[in-house]
Amino acid sequence: MNIIRLERSGPASGSVKIQGSKNSSLSLMAACCLSDAPVTLSGIPDIYDIRVICEIADRIGMKTVRHPNGDITLDPTKIHNADIDKEKASSYRASYYFVGALLAKFGKVSIGFPGGDNFVSRPIDQHVKGLTAMGAEFSFHEDHYTVTAKKLTGADIYFDTITSGATINCMLAAVLAEGRTVLRGAAKDPEVVDTAIMLNAFGAKISGAGTDTIRIDGVRSLAGGQHTVIPDRLIAGAFLMTAGITGGSVTVTDVIPDHLGSCIAKLTEIGLQFEFGDQSITAVSTGTLKATRVRTAMYPGFATDLQQPLTALLTQAQGRSIINEKIYPKRFQHVAQLRRMGADIDMRGSAAFIRGGAPLKGSWVHASDIRAGTCLILAGLAADGPTHITGVEHIERGYEDALAAFRSIGVRLSLEQVDAAHAEEKLRIGSAKL
Ligand SMILES: CC(=O)N[C@H]1[C@@H](OP(=O)(O)OP(=O)(O)OC[C@H]2O[C@@H](n3ccc(=O)[nH]c3=O)[C@H](O)[C@@H]2O)O[C@H](CO)[C@@H](O)[C@@H]1O
Ligand SMILES: C=C(OP(=O)(O)O)C(=O)O
Secondary structure (H helix, E strand, O other): OEEEEEEEEOOOOEEEEOOEOOHHHHHHHHHHOOOOOEEEEOOOOHHHHHHHHHHHHHHOOOOOEEOOOOOOEHHHHHOOOOOOOHHHHOOOOHHHHHHHHHHHOOOEEEOOOOOOOOOOOOOOOOOOOHHHHHOOEEEOOEEEEEEOOOEEOOOOOEEEOHHHHHHHHHHHHHOOOOEEEEEEOOOOOOOHHHHHHHHHHHHOOEEEEOOOOOEEEOOOOOEEEEEEEEEEHHHHHHHHHHHHHHOEEEEEEEEOOHHHHHHHHHHHHOOOOEOOOEEEEEEEEEOEEEEEEEEOOOOEEEHHHHHHHHHHOOOOOEEEEEEEEEOOOOOOHHHHHHHHHOEEEEEEEEEEEEEEEOOOEEEEEEEEOOOHHHHHHHHHHHHOOOOEEHHHHHHHOOOOOHHHHOOOOOOOOEEEEHHHHHHHHHHHHHHHHH
């Protein structure tokens, strides 16, 4: 099996070109099914979830071609069924977008349950509620679910909670539905806006994306075209934090600075300084960090996907920090791993109390999901001795080439092959010491 080995590398220094957004790409790729002509997408990262989508697309008849310049062309003109491979659908989270994207055209979608990072509970009741209001019927089976709709009709939908997934899924379904759909309490995330911009360019009638009320007037068909995905604000945020934990200077390029507002505000409270270009942000840190309090929230609040790398950063901040995880109250799998490295963190319900300044020591640790992986890389940069991270496949779900990106700012890390039994033994010894 592969592991990442890294060690303290001094102040990070240099610049990183930020890849296209994973979460937006997942939505855009599925949204292409709505079109009646080929679509070319630029900036789609070459990551596990995208490769799975290409395989799913291939099986339903949507040919995808990755060009030498990295663009992907998807041809939805020959889609012949909406029977989505169960296992592939369950190997990543956002497979549910195929429901919204195929329901109007086929009247029935069969698909595996969503997978992806597991934070104990990730319900889809708001997807069910929204699509049901538009005329869909769900039926749940052991390893898959089916959604049928004789006709999709516009509806007034009040979400019970703010969800980017259900907002996008209902928006996709509404594009070819009959009449007007109004989504109230909609998510304002940049990924929602990116999807709406692309669909509008192809002929959809969506207004209000980026606010909490989105109106969609159904159209008969969409022409294809070209679209460039937005940059990955979550990867960019984690690189800014790398400057903080190493006392260095890191520039992220090809970003949209506005998408990182709450992250930058929080890092400023902690003591980082920033310079902005039109499409770049430089974070500078002396390495002296102040404790803070943070509550995760939906956009434009502090993103839950940045909570894990922030936890690593706060283990090195002077004083007591409190992180309150409001989106996924149990998203703290990384805490046990940080404790193994010497971090002083108490958990009370959905809050982590971090006494900053405890020295970290390199250890064997497991990345249970993408952002836990980023968190452990950051912690490893503040630790004495080498850190060995297992669960590399989770990190690879989010990063096109995490090693190259971290190396470009001077981080010393490598991918090593080890015997799985050896890694398990090392992790077992580490947890027995806790
Ligand atoms: C592929 C993708 O884009 N993943 C992101 C997306 O996940 P995902 O789209 O799954 O997350 P949502 O925005 O839907 O979830 C936000 C909140 O709504 C709740 N909820 C969601 C749906 C539902 O039907 N019922 C319900 O109660 C969730 O439990 C959570 O508390 O947004 C999350 C929150 O920003 C991020 O962590 C993920 O990286
Ligand atoms: C939770 C995440 O992804 P997903 O929703 O795809 O599991 C993430 O990107 O941090």
